[in-house]
Amino acid sequence: DAAALQGLRRGRLRIAAVTTTEYFLPDLLGPFARQYPGIEIELAVENRNAVVARLERGDDELAAMMLPPSHLPLALWPFLENPLVIIAPAGHALTRRRRMKLAELAAEPLLAREVGSGTRAAAEQAFAAQGIDWPPRMALGSNEAIKHAVRAGLGVAVLSRHTLAPDPMTEGLAVLSVAGFPLRRQWHLVWRKDRALSLPARTLLDDLRARLQVKMQPMGWVAPGASSPPT
Numbered sequence: 001d002a003a004a005l006q007g008l009r010r011g012r013l014r015i016a017a018v019t020t021t022e023y024f025l026p027d028l029l030g031p032f033a034r035q036y037p038g039i040e041i042e043l044a045v046e047n048r049n050a051v052v053a054r055l056e057r058g059d060d061e062l063a064a065m066m067l068p069p070s071h072l073p074l075a076l077w078p079f080l081e082n083p084l085v086i087i088a089p090a091g092h093a094l095t096r097r098r099r100m101k102l103a104e105l106a107a108e109p110l111l112a113r114e115v116g117s118g119t120r121a122a123a124e125q126a127f128a129a130q131g132i133d134w135p136p137r138m139a140l141g142s143n144e145a146i147k148h149a150v151r152a153g154l155g156v157a158v159l160s161r162h163t164l165a166p167d168p169m170t171e172g173l174a175v176l177s178v179a180g181f182p183l184r185r186q187w188h189l190v191w192r193k194d195r196a197l198s199l200p201a202r203t204l205l206d207d208l209r210a211r212l213q214v215k216m217q218p219m220g221w222v223a224p225g226a227s228s229p230p231t
């Protein structure tokens with residue numbers, strides 16, 4: 001109705017997103033952004049701990065992340081699978097192994113994201129669950145820096161499959177076959193239940209719910225979470 005339209009004519013929508021979602025989130029926002037040109041979208045791209053701090057302060061209405069904190073009253077919509085894979089340089093001897101044991105791989109130098117990264121936390125949890133002590137040889141502050149370092153032969157790394165090209169060979173990288181991998185994790189869109197969502201935020205959620213499945217499937221290796229956002 002007219003009042004609702006007015007609420008979408010101008011305004012601001014603040015969203016926080018963990019770094020790994022930068023590979024597809026701007027794309028997902030496209031149709032909403034084109035339909036409501038008067039809504040200024042601010043997308044903050046940070047690591048997991050920085051996004052948690054933003055949620056604590058209430059900086060953003062929506063956040064996209066794999067590991068939502070349990071100490072805040074959050075609504076969670078698992079909207080997309082986030083498989084975590086182990087990568088090595090293309091052509092590395094390990095790429096010929098099948099279903100390698102994680103414990104065998106742990107002799108390789110591990111390249112990890114910085115402390116505060118959800119990707120790093122999820123990898124550490126998985127290692128600990130198997131009783132494997134595999135401290136990083138090097139910490140790098142971005143997914144792209146890790147890809148370059150792996151390609152340069154400095155080590156192997158756990159990264160979201162979404163950070164890689166559909167065919168990682170084109171980037172000089174290979175996904176290793178390791179028992180228990182990919183780790184099957186999910187990204188959630190989250191928002192604080194103790195705050196009312198603005199009309200732009202609700203409209204964006206409806207838009208994503210309507211389009212997500214169709215949008216992500218052509219990429220082949222993505223199985224979207226087909227669930228609906230909680231209301």
Ligand code: PGA
Pocket residue numbers: 018019020021046047048049064065066067082113116117118119120
């Ligand atoms: P991050 O992302 O490693 O950039 O913190 C983690 C996530 O996917 O939630």
